[in-house]
Amino acid sequence: MHAIFEHTADLGIRVEAPSLEQAFADAGRGLFTVIAGDLGQIRTTTVESFEVAGTDPTWLLFDWVSELHAAFELRRMLFADFAVAIGATGLRATARGERYDPGRHRLAHEIKAITQHELDLHETAVGWEATLIVDI
C-alpha cells in the first residue's frame, strides 16, 4: 500500500508492504499516483521489462523508482501495475501501462526528480516501510 504525504513544496510517497518486492511495486504505484493523480485512468495494455543493478536495498529502491520516472520522461510511459523480483545483484521487473495520451489523460504533477532527502527503506515487524520525496 502507498500513501502520498506532504512536504512544503514537494510530495512524499510512503509505502508499507508485507515483502520487499511488494514495497518496490507499491513505490512504483505511488510514483505514478503523483504523476497521474488517478491510476484508474491508466490502461495496462503495454508491458515493459526493467533490470536494475544494485546490492544496497535503499539505493536499489531509489534507482528503480528513478528508472520508472525516466520511462515517463523519455518515452511518456504511464504504468499502474508492477511485478518485481529482487535477487542478490539487483532486480528484474515488469511494468504494465500505456503511453501518455494528451487527449485522454489529464496529469497531476511534473516530477523533476526523485530526491535523496529523507530517503528510507527499513524492515519492520510485519514487512517493509519505505519513504521517498519527489521534487515537484
Place this chain on the structure above:
Amino acid sequence: MPDPIPKRTGYEGPLQRIDDCTWRIPKESRPGMRVDGLIFADDRLIDLVKSDRAAEQVANVAFLPGIQQASLAMPDIHWGYGFCIGGVCATDPAAGGVVSPGGVGYDINCGVRLVRTNLTLDDAAPHVTRLVDQLLQDVPVGVGQGGRYVYSPDELRGMMRQGVPWLAARGLATSDDVACAEAEGCIPDPMPELVSDRALARGADQCGTVGAGNHFIEVQVVDRIADERAAAAFGLHAGQICVLIHSGSRGLGYQVCDDALRALRDAPAKYGIPLPDRQLACAPLDSPEGRHYLGAMRAAANYAFCNRQLLMWQVREVFARVFDCPWESLGMTLLYDVAHNIAKMETHDVDGISKEVCVHRKGATRAFPAGHHDIPARYRDTGQPVIIPGDMGRASWVLVGGPRSLERSFGTTCHGAGRCLSRTAATKAAQGRSIAHELERAGVIARSRSRDGLAEEQPAAYKDVDVVVDVVHRAGLSSKVARLRPLGVIKG
C-alpha cells in the same frame, strides 16, 4: 494504508534575534557547524519559519567545508531538501570549500524574466482573456508537453556552450535580449560534453516550454512605483503592461543534478566530509568531481537562459497575433533575466579580504548594488534589477540590488514569496471551491493544464510577497522599485 500525513515537526532549536529582521542560529548550538546560521525575517514571518524544518537545514548547511561568514536564508525560506529554499552559502576553494548540487537544486538556473510593453491597462484590459487563452494554446505548458523547438544533441551542446547568443545567431533573440540577461545569457566555462545522453534526451523538445509546478507566464500591470528614479532607469511606469516568465532548465537540468548526486554519492566519504543529510552531497571545488559538476551545471544554466528566451519569443508572437501588429511595435523589450537557482564563482570581500568564492543560491536572487561591474551598462548607475514573483492573486515586485547586499548576503536577496502551505494542504483547502472563479472575481484570468495546478498554487499557499519584500528592503539587501499586479496567468 500508511499514515498519509505524518505529524509535521517544526524547528525547536535556538534562534536569537540580532535586529528587527535578522535571526541567528549560533554555531555552538550543534557540533560540526563551522559558521552561524543567519535568517532574514521579521516578527510577521519568524513563526512561519519555525513551523517547518527549514531552519534545521540552514544549520545543516553550516557543516559544509570552506563555508564563509554564515549559512544564510532569505525571508521566503521554506523546507527544501538538503538546502532550504531561500538558502545561500559561499564556499572558498582555498579553504577546502565544496560545491553541492543540493545548493542549486534540480532546476538549475530556474529563474525569471520580465518583459516590458508599451501597452497600458486600458489598451490591454479588453484583451486579457483572449491573451491568456492564446498563450495557453500556443505556448507549451504543463506535464508531458514538448515544444516546437526540437534540438539534436549537437545543437543542444552548441546552445549550452554559447547560451542566448546561440539563439541570436538563429534569429530567435535580439542583441538587446542578450545584453539584458544575467551573465548576458551565458555562464562562462560550461562543459556541455559532460551532460549525459539521458539529460540531452530529456531536454531535446523542452527548450521553450514552461513546465509545471510553480512555473508560469503572467500578464501583469505596474500598479505602484516605489522608486521613481530606478523605475525610470528600468523603463517602468504606473499602468504599464508587463509579462513575467518563470521557468528553468526543464528535464535537462533536472537530469544534470540527478546525475551529479549519483556521482557524488561516495564523494563525502572519499574526501572525509561528515554531512548531516545525504542530500547535501558535495565535493571540493578543486576536485575532479567538483569541476565536473560545475561544468555540467553551467551548461544546464545556459540551456535555462535559452528556455526563457524561447518562451519570451513565443509570448511576443502571441501578443503580435492578439494585437495584430509586430511585437516590436508593442515595445516588448526584456527588462532583465535573473537566475535564482545557481552556483557561481564571484569575488567578494570576506572579513576584509577579497576572495573568489562559490556562491550557492537556492531559491535566492543575485542583487548587486549600483556600480558593480557585472551589471549591464544601462543599469550600472542604478543597480541590478531584481524580479520577485509573488503569487497569482496578489502581486510581484521589481527591486534593485541594495547597498548592503554585498556585505550581508554575498550580493543576494529573496526569490519569491515562499510557500507556506504544502501542496496537499492547499488542495484540501480548495475542496469545493473554484480557484479559477475566485481569481476571476478578483480580476485575474487563470488557466492551468494540470488537475490540481490552480489549487496547489493558489494565493493562500504563499506568504504575502509584500511582507517578504519589506524585510529585504529594510535589511538593505534590495530596494523596492515597482509593484506589479496580476491580470492573467497560465500555469503548468
